[in-house]
Each structure stands twice: as structure tokens, then as C-alpha cells.
Amino acid sequence: MKQHPLCTDCENSITPLELPIPACLKREWAAVETRRRFLGRSGKVLGWAALAGLFSELGLRDLARAADVNSPSAGTANPLGLPHFAPKAKRAIYLFMSGGPPQMDLFDYKPNLAAQFNKDMPDSVRGNQQLTGMTAGQAHFPVAPSHWPFGQHGQTGTWVSSLLPHTARMIDDLTIIKTMNTDAINHEPAIMLMNTGNMNAGKPCLGAWLAYGLGGMNDNLPTFIVLQTKTNPKENNQPVSSRLWSSGFLSSEYAGVGLRSGADPVLYLADPAGVDRDVRREMLDTVEQINRQTLAEVGDPETNARIAQYEMAFRMQSSVPELTDLSKEPQSTWDLYGPDARQPGTFAYNCLLARRMAERGVRFTQIYKRGWDVHGDVVGVLPTLCKETDQGTYALVTDLKRRGLLDDTLVIWAGEFGRTVYSQGGLSQENYGRDHHPRCFTTWMAGGGVRPGIAYGETDDYSYNIVKDPVHVRDFNATILHCLGIDHSRFAYKFQGLDQKLTSPVPAHVVDGLLA
Amino acid sequence: MIAVDKLTVAIRNLRNRSLPLQWRVTLGLSALLLLLPFFFRLDGRSHADWLQFLGSFHPLLVHLPIGMLVLLPILEFAGTTRLGLRESAAFVLYLTLASGVIALVFGILLAYGSGGTGATVRFHMWGAIALLIELLICVSVRPAWISGQQRVYPVLLAVTLLTLSWTAHQGGSLTHGNDYLTRYMPGPLKQFFPSATSASDAAYIGSVYALNIHPILDAKCVACHGAHKEKGGLQLDFYDLLTKGGKDGAVIAPRNPDQSLLLQRVTLSPKDRHFMPADGRTPLTTSEIAAIRAWILADASPTATSIPGIAKTAEHFEPPLQPVGDYNYLMNDIREMQRSEGAKLVPVSSKLSDGLILRTIDVASKFDDAQLARFERFAPFIVEAELGRTAVTDASFETLSKFKNLRALHLEGTRITGTALAKLSSLSQLTYLNLSGTNVTSNALAPLKAVPNLPRIYLFDTPAGLDSAPTNKNMRSAQ
Numbered sequence: 001m002k003q004h005p006l007c008t009d010c011e012n013s014i015t016p017l018e019l020p021i022p023a024c025l026k027r028e029w030a031a032v033e034t035r036r037r038f039l040g041r042s043g044k045v046l047g048w049a050a051l052a053g054l055f056s057e058l059g060l061r062d063l064a065r066a067a068d069v070n071s072p073s074a075g076t077a078n079p080l081g082l083p084h085f086a087p088k089a090k091r092a093i094y095l096f097m098s099g100g101p102p103q104m105d106l107f108d109y110k111p112n113l114a115a116q117f118n119k120d121m122p123d124s125v126r127g128n129q130q131l132t133g134m135t136a137g138q139a140h141f142p143v144a145p146s147h148w149p150f151g152q153h154g155q156t157g158t159w160v161s162s163l164l165p166h167t168a169r170m171i172d173d174l175t176i177i178k179t180m181n182t183d184a185i186n187h188e189p190a191i192m193l194m195n196t197g198n199m200n201a202g203k204p205c206l207g208a209w210l211a212y213g214l215g216g217m218n219d220n221l222p223t224f225i226v227l228q229t230k231t232n233p234k235e236n237n238q239p240v241s242s243r244l245w246s247s248g249f250l251s252s253e254y255a256g257v258g259l260r261s262g263a264d265p266v267l268y269l270a271d272p273a274g275v276d277r278d279v280r281r282e283m284l285d286t287v288e289q290i291n292r293q294t295l296a297e298v299g300d301p302e303t304n305a306r307i308a309q310y311e312m313a314f315r316m317q318s319s320v321p322e323l324t325d326l327s328k329e330p331q332s333t334w335d336l337y338g339p340d341a342r343q344p345g346t347f348a349y350n351c352l353l354a355r356r357m358a359e360r361g362v363r364f365t366q367i368y369k370r371g372w373d374v375h376g377d378v379v380g381v382l383p384t385l386c387k388e389t390d391q392g393t394y395a396l397v398t399d400l401k402r403r404g405l406l407d408d409t410l411v412i413w414a415g416e417f418g419r420t421v422y423s424q425g426g427l428s429q430e431n432y433g434r435d436h437h438p439r440c441f442t443t444w445m446a447g448g449g450v451r452p453g454i455a456y457g458e459t460d461d462y463s464y465n466i467v468k469d470p471v472h473v474r475d476f477n478a479t480i481l482h483c484l485g486i487d488h489s490r491f492a493y494k495f496q497g498l499d500q501k502l503t504s505p506v507p508a509h510v511v512d513g514l515l516a
Numbered sequence: 517m518i519a520v521d522k523l524t525v526a527i528r529n530l531r532n533r534s535l536p537l538q539w540r541v542t543l544g545l546s547a548l549l550l551l552l553p554f555f556f557r558l559d560g561r562s563h564a565d566w567l568q569f570l571g572s573f574h575p576l577l578v579h580l581p582i583g584m585l586v587l588l589p590i591l592e593f594a595g596t597t598r599l600g601l602r603e604s605a606a607f608v609l610y611l612t613l614a615s616g617v618i619a620l621v622f623g624i625l626l627a628y629g630s631g632g633t634g635a636t637v638r639f640h641m642w643g644a645i646a647l648l649i650e651l652l653i654c655v656s657v658r659p660a661w662i663s664g665q666q667r668v669y670p671v672l673l674a675v676t677l678l679t680l681s682w683t684a685h686q687g688g689s690l691t692h693g694n695d696y697l698t699r700y701m702p703g704p705l706k707q708f709f710p711s712a713t714s715a716s717d718a719a720y721i722g723s724v725y726a727l728n729i730h731p732i733l734d735a736k737c738v739a740c741h742g743a744h745k746e747k748g749g750l751q752l753d754f755y756d757l758l759t760k761g762g763k764d765g766a767v768i769a770p771r772n773p774d775q776s777l778l779l780q781r782v783t784l785s786p787k788d789r790h791f792m793p794a795d796g797r798t799p800l801t802t803s804e805i806a807a808i809r810a811w812i813l814a815d816a817s818p819t820a821t822s823i824p825g826i827a828k829t830a831e832h833f834e835p836p837l838q839p840v841g842d843y844n845y846l847m848n849d850i851r852e853m854q855r856s857e858g859a860k861l862v863p864v865s866s867k868l869s870d871g872l873i874l875r876t877i878d879v880a881s882k883f884d885d886a887q888l889a890r891f892e893r894f895a896p897f898i899v900e901a902e903l904g905r906t907a908v909t910d911a912s913f914e915t916l917s918k919f920k921n922l923r924a925l926h927l928e929g930t931r932i933t934g935t936a937l938a939k940l941s942s943l944s945q946l947t948y949l950n951l952s953g954t955n956v957t958s959n960a961l962a963p964l965k966a967v968p969n970l971p972r973i974y975l976f977d978t979p980a981g982l983d984s985a986p987t988n989k990n991m992r993s994a995q
Contacts, residue, residue: 404926
């Protein structure tokens with residue numbers, strides 16, 4: 001081995017514990033370098049006991065435990081000092097339109113485009129933008145105006161596509177953002193950026209940050225629940241992975257808990273025949289004892305998460321059946337949500353569940369609806385997508401409003417990017433396709449903390465560039481945190497020597513114009 | 517170092533005047549004690565672990581000399597009748613001195629080892645040094661008092677005891693926090709110690725201070741200079757406390773930004789150890805500093821609504837919530853409740869004066885009128901009562917009428933009929949009332965007209981909600 005000039009002892013390599021680095025970094029290293037992770041990563045065949053002995057010698061165990069002070073389960077009333085200020089919204093429901101809905105076919109009304117039909121989009125509009133491989137080779141970029149008429153709705157007279165008749169009825173309750181923009185042009189990085197504030201995997205998502213920072217409001221249901229909508233095979237479904245609701249470097253108890261989109265939201269929920277509640281309780285108590293022993297011996301903070309999740313699973317055995325039992329819903333519910341809502345796994349059903357979770361104190365619910373990736377056959381697919389989601393969305397907001405829940409619930413509707421005004425593939429009078437477009441797209445929020453009945457920002461005549469008041473994904477997330485009483489610039493977790501934030505590292509701003 | 521030289525010269529001069537040995541020793545030891553802090557300079561950094569280890573015995577050791585020193589006047593007084601006791605007083609005095617020196621050394625090791633610094637630590641240290649020097653002089657003058665030549669000793673002993681009280685108070689503040697004496701003081705006594713918690717900025721709504729200056733302080737300073745931490749005895753979360761200043765005096769000199777400590781500290785070089793915000797927290801931006809400067813230049817007024825040089829930005833200014841008062845003394849009960857399984861009290865935000873939320877969701881079906889009555893002692897501090905789907909009945913309105921700071925009341929899905937809704941008319945802060953899914957009729961709602969500002973009443977799925985004309989034009993009733 002080549003000896004480092006400063007190293008006087010090349011036999012024993014130095015560990016981070018001996019380096020002249022801040023103690024907090026050492027603690028973090030110790031927490032990461034516990035046995036389980038060490039084995040998982042290196043795959044070296046070493047005796048467990050030998051390792052445990054080795055690590056306790058290094059004092060890793062105690063250090064790892066000390067690192068646990070980062071965790072809010074330390075038992076005090078308000079360990080993180082959150083919310084920073086009195087919040088407008090206690091909870092949030094995020095309707096995620098995965099795939100990238102076409103903004104100019106839904107909300108971003110561009111009447112002048114009709115005259116531009118099939119004309120090439122001027123080069124000056126596109127500038128030097130690099131396109132995706134799917135349309136970069138196109139010789140022409142023919143403008144495809146929206147196939148559907150728009151109408152003015154509500155007291156505000158906001159323009160909405162005829163594809164969204166239900167959404168149009170509640171338009172005065174929405175805060176529409178026409179000038180969202182993102183850094184990524186492909187699904188995976190863009191959807192990661194939307195959810196975790198970073199294009200690379202490994203960062204906690206919005207829901208995990210909220211679970212970590214604000215904690216739960218209910219002991220019997222998870223703080224953060226993810227609902228997937230059943231896919232429609234006719235649509236272009238981009239994959240949605242658990243990375244999007246992962247807790248990243250935060251403890252895994254803050255990750256989203258996914259419910260299945262079938263009739264059984266949680267498999268094997270009931271105790272097996274012959275096992276009554278007491279037996280189950282006894283079993284869990286013993287498992288917890290063993291886990292606590294492991295924690296004392298090894299000091300891996302993930303053991304804490306494991307203990308917490310066993311307990312949560314036990315309580316969910318009674319709370320989830322109650323949550324998903326819709327038999328007591330009055331007829332007015334079914335009138336509002338529509339016939340789809342009776343089918344588990346549909347978007348409308350998930351919206352109804354989201355309302356029930358809001359009533360039962362779930363802090364953050366995220367509903368994924370895939371299929372918005374309309375590269376071709378917009379005229380064929382988009383009406384289906386809108387029909388699947390429009391009524392459920394309207395019903396959710398309206399239901400929350402009439403029950404007095406919209407005052408302290410923030411509803412968010414967003415995809416990961418927008419779509420191009422020029423047609424991908426052939427353009428005809430009857431049909432067209434649209435490619436990914438990161439420079440502008442439309443999202444909306446409603447409820448606690450945001451100003452209802454506004455359309456924020458302006459795009460150019462081609463719905464291609466932002467003319468006024470851009471809202472970057474990070475600003476969007478900063479604004480969401482603000483509504484929930486969190487100052488995004490102060491909400492940080494020390495990891496890898498950095499104050500990691502949902503909105504870091506590029507500066508983000510709360511968008512004042514969106515706030516009530 | 518000049519001071520040290522002067523001292524040595526003084527000692528040399530004294531030696532030439534052939535002082536009695538007793539006094540020479542006294543002076544020499546005093547000089548040593550005074551020099552001690554110069555050997556162990558409290559530089560705010562922590563030093564070797566073994567220093568800290570030894571230092572951690574300081575709290576143990578320090579109580580021995582304290583006890584003996586308190587015993588001393590008792591022995592001296594009792595000695596007037598029982599001479600034997602007076603002899604033991606001399607022994608106790610020497611023992612006090614010796615154990616005091618040991619405690620001091622360990623105390624300095626603790627401060628030096630752990631990197632303790634700051635005004636309270638320094639006061640505590642210098643208090644202890646003064647105390648020991650006074651004890652040394654006591655030792656020297658006591659024989660003269662015994663033989664009846666002088667009467668300095670009793671006076672000196674009294675002074676020593678006063679020094680002890682002050683020094684011990686500094687130590688108590690270090691260990692238990694600045695407010696350890698007043699925190700649990702009974703209310704009637706407390707009024708003689710005006711504390712910070714009564715402060716409120718409610719009178720300044722809409723001023724430049726409230727819109728532009730307070731948010732800067734709130735974001736950058738209050739984490740350490742607020743109700744939770746009060747570093748340097750300074751609190752910046754309310755105007756009254758801001759003008760009061762901290763241990764180093766006032767931090768704002770109206771019309772004189774350059775003399776204002778607050779501005780000096782934030783404009784130092786970031787490497788300076790007095791630079792604020794400390795510990796690598798986000799520094800103030802140049803525009804924030806400019807705003808504070810302009811505000812101080814304009815007399816640091818809390819009410820002025822326009823000040824040259826400060827743009828009125830905050831379009832969406834949130835008026836501060838009505839503070840609910842200090843419930844710190846109930847904090848242990850609140851924490852206990854949060855750990856147990858049952859109804860919980862949850863702070864609205866990190867600002868305690870924003871009040872508490874009563875959360876019953878985990879025990880809703882078992883939460884009845886009697887349970888609610890148990891929360892009466894928290895009544896003025898609860899701003900939101902989440903009683904949806906609980907077992908409370910109309911009888912609970914009596915209790916609820918005592919929640920005088922209540923802003924939001926959830927009663928959805930309960931068995932109330934609304935016969936006693938009139939009791940809510942005393943709740944001046946109430947702006948949200950959810951009666952969805954109850955049996956409230958529109959007749960029962962009539963008394964709510966008397967509630968001063970109640971814009972949001974939810975009547976979904978109630979007999980009242982089905983009536984076509986809501987009784988209040990602001991009421992939202994959904995069918």
C-alpha cells in the first residue's frame with residue numbers, strides 16, 4: 001500500500017471516527033455504518049458477533065444512538081419546533097397526474113392558435129431548446145391547436161376546456177398556476193423532481209418530509225398514504241415506483257404507505273383463523289421485545305422504524321376496514337362522486353377514500369393517476385382520461401368544502417410536466433400527438449392557505465414559454481410547505497454534512513401571489 | 517498582562533512594608549485566585565475530555581462549601597452563649613475556604629473543558645472568586661474580632677453571604693434556565709416579576725415594524741432569541757422585548773443605527789465570534805440589514821406605517837393571532853397527555869402563544885361531556901376543539917363557553933341539537949363552526965347572530981342545511 005505522507009501508521013487504516021471532522025458528521029457516519037447496512041452493502045462474509053463486537057469497540061452503537069436525536073420520536077411535545085407558524089392547512093391531498101397532462105387542451109386557453117393550424121412553430125419560440133429523442137428528428141413542428149372548445153366559467157370567468165365540465169363548476173375555488181416549469185424533460189427525472197425536489201433518487205418526498213416534520217394526527221392510520229389508480233390499458237402508462245413516496249435519508253417510518261387498488265386495500269388484513277386479537281397482541285409484544293434487544297445490541301435506528309411499523313400494522317387491522325367500509329355513505333355521496341366511485345381502484349373511489357382519510361386525520365394522501373403521456377391519439381385518449389378523473393376531482397373538492405374540511409385541507413392537482421404545442425407525429429384535422437414540455441405547464445391548488453379563483457402567471461401565444469410570473473417546481477413545493485405552516489428554508493435535515501431540504505440546493509421562494 | 521505586572525509590583529511593595537504573615541498569605545492567595553481565569557481562558561471552545569470529566573463533579577462539590585458557609589453565622593451567633601461552638605466556627609471557616617477553592621477549580625475546569633462562555637458563566641465565576649477572597653479576608657480579620665479589637669468580621673460575613681446568594685443564583689440559572697425561579701411561581705406572586713409572556717404585538721398590525729421588521733427577526737433571530745431560548749437574556753419576538761434589550765443592554769438605539777448593538781452584531785465580519793446569527797445560521801441579507809437600518813433611523817417606531825427606504829411588500833400580511841397567554845406551567849401535563857393514549861393537546865405552532873388544538877380523533881367514540889369538562893383548566897389556551905364524531909352532547913356548551921380564545925369548533929357528526937348554541941355567543945374569537953351531520957335546526961341557529969365574527973358555519977347534512985334560506989347571509993350552507 002502506498003503510504004500517505006501524513007500517515008504514520010499504514011498498517012491500520014484510519015476510520016472517520018479518528019478524522020478531525022465535526023462530531024455531527026461522525027455520528028451520522030456511525031448511524032449509516034451500522035451492521036445491517038454494512039452487511040447489505042459490502043456483502044462480506046463476516047461473523048455477526050464479531051462485527052457487533054468490533055463496532056461496539058468503536059463506540060458506534062452509542063454514537064448511532066446519539067444520532068437518533070435527529071428523530072422527532074424523542075418524546076417531547078414539539079421537538080422540531082414545527083409548524084414554524086400557525087398553518088392554514090393541517091393536511092394535504094395531492095392528485096398526481098402522472099405522464100404530463102397537455103396544458104393547452106385543459107386550462108391554458110390559446111384562441112389564436114386556431115389560425116396557426118399546421119403552420120410550423122417559429123424557431124424563435126423554441127430557441128435553442130434540446131428536444132426529446134421522440135421529436136428531435138422531426139423536420140416540421142406543426143402547431144396543433146386544441147381539438148376542444150373552451151368556455152368561461154364561474155364568477156371569475158376563467159376559461160376551461162369542455163373536457164372538464166365538472167372541474168369548470170368549481171373553478172372559483174381553484175388557484176390555477178399556468179406558469180409551472182421544471183428542469184427535466186423525461187418522466188423519471190421530472191416525476192422525481194416534482195415529488196422529492198431532486199432529479200436523483202435517494203431524497204425524501206414531500207409526504208415523507210411532512211410526516212417527519214409534522215407527524216401524524218391519528219395514531220391508528222399512517223401519516224402518509226399513497227393510493228394508486230387502476231391503469232387503463234388503452235392509455236400510455238408510465239411506471240410509477242415506490243421511489244416517489246420513499247423517505248430517502250429519513251427514517252423509513254416516514255415513507256408513504258401504499259394501499260392496493262383492488263378490492264382488498266391491504267392483503268392479509270384479518271387475523272388468520274384461530275388467532276384472536278390477544279394472541280396477536282402477545283406475539284407483537286414479544287417481537288417488540290426481541291427488536292428492542294436488537295436495538296440495544298446493534299443500535300441501528302432502522303430497528304426503531306421496524307418496531308413502529310409493527311405497531312401501526314396492528315392498529316391498521318381495525319382502522320383500515322372501518323376506513324374502506326363505504327356502506328354508511330349516504331346517497332348524496334354517490335350522486336356527487338358518480339357511479340365509478342363504487343368500484344375499488346378507480347380514481348373516483350380513491351378520491352372518496354381521500355376524503356374519508358382527511359376526516360380521520362391522515363396528514364398527507366397522494367393519489368396517482370397514470371396515463372397522461374399522450375404522445376399520439378390525443379383526440380382518442382384525452383377524453384377518456386378526463387372522464388376518469390374530472391368528476392372524482394370535482395367531487396373531492398366539493399365534498400371537502402361542504403363538510404367544512406376545505407378550510408384546513410390543501411388539495412393539489414399536478415403532473416410532472418406539460419406537453420408541446422406542436423404535434424408529435426402526423427397532424428390531421430382529426431388527431432395529433434404531443435411531446436413532453438418542461439418550460440411551462442398548468443397545475444392547481446385549492447383550499448387551506450391559497451387564494452381561490454385566480455389564474456396565476458402568463459404563457460406566450462404558443463403555451464411554450466413563460467411571459468410573466470414563473471413558478472418553478474421548488475417554488476411550488478416551498479408554497480405547499482408554507483400553507484402547512486413550514487418555512488421551507490428552515491426545514492432541514494443534516495445528512496452528508498449538508499442541511500438537506502425539500503427545496504435545496506437552488507434557492508426557492510414561496511409564491512406570494514398564490515397565498516390567500 | 518499589564519494588570520498582572522501591576523499586581524506583582526503591588527505585592528512587592530507590600531512585602532517591603534513588612535506586613536504580618538497572615539496578610540501576606542491572604543494577598544498572595546487572592547492574587548492567585550484572580551489570576552486563575554487568565555490561565556484558563558474561556559474561549560468558547562471545548563477542551564480535553566478529562567477536564568470535562570473532572571469538571572462535571574463541580575455541581576457535587578460546590579454544595580459542601582455553600583452548606584458550611586450558611587452554617588458559619590449560625591455557629592458564630594450560637595457561640596455567644598456556648599463558647600465551644602465559636603471554636604468550631606473557626607474550623608468550619610477554614611474548611612469552607614478549602615472546599616470552596618476546590619469547587620472553584622473544578623468549576624473552572626467545567627467551563628473551560630465544555631467550552632462554556634457567555635455572561636452567566638462569567639458572572640458565576642467572578643462571583644465565586646470574589647466570594648473566596650472575601651472568605652480569605654474573613655479568616656484574616658476574625659482573630660481581631662474574637663479578641664474584641666475590631667468589628668469588621670460580622671459585616672464582612674454578611675457581605676460574603678450576599679455574594680454567595682448572587683453567585684448561587686447565577687449557577688442555578690446556568691443549570692435550570694434563566695426563569696427557573698419564576699417558572700412555577702404561583703400566579704399572585706408572579707405579578708411582581710413582570711415576565712416576557714405578557715408581550716403582544718397586536719397593537720402594531722399593519723405597521724412597518726409588523727410587516728417588514730418583525731418577519732426578519734422572526735426568521736433569522738427568534739430561534740435563539742425567543743420564548744424557547746433566550747440567549748444573552750435577549751428576546752426579539754415582540755416589540756416590547758426588543759426595546760428592552762438583553763444582558764448587554766439595549767440593542768436598539770433609536771435614530772442611531774451605528775450605535776445599535778443589533779445592527780452591529782449582524783454587520784460584523786462573519787468570522788468574528790460576536791457575529792450574528794451565530795453557529796453558521798443564515799445571515800441577514802443586505803436588503804434585510806438595509807430595512808432594519810432605515811427603520812432604526814426612523815426612530816424604530818412600532819406604529820409608523822411608512823418609512824423612507826422600506827418598500828411595503830407584504831401584500832398578504834397575516835395579522836398575528838390573538839395570543840392566548842402563558843401555559844408553560846401546564847407543559848408537563850400536556851407532554852404527558854401526548855405520550856398517553858387519549859385526547860391530546862397539540863400546539864398550533866412553535867409559537868406557544870398561538871394556542872393549543874384539542875385533538876380527540878383517537879378516542880372520539882369515548883370522548884363525552886365529562887371528558888371535555890376535564891379540559892377546563894386548559895380552557896383559555898385551547899384555540900381549536902376537534903370534537904367531530906365524539907360523544908359530546910348539548911351539555912358541553914357550558915364547558916365550551918369557557919374556551920374564551922376558541923377560534924374553530926368542530927362538532928360534526930355529534931348528537932348535539934343546538935339548543936344551547938346561545939352559550940357560544942361569548943366566544944369573540946370564534947370564526948369556524950362545523951355542525952355538519954348533526955340535528956341542528958335553523959331555529960337553533962338564531963342565537964349565533966350575536967357571535968361577533970363567525971363567517972364560516974357548516975351545516976351539511978343537517979335539518980338547518982336543508983332549509984332554503986340560511987339565517988345569516990354569510991353562512992355557507994351546502995345541500
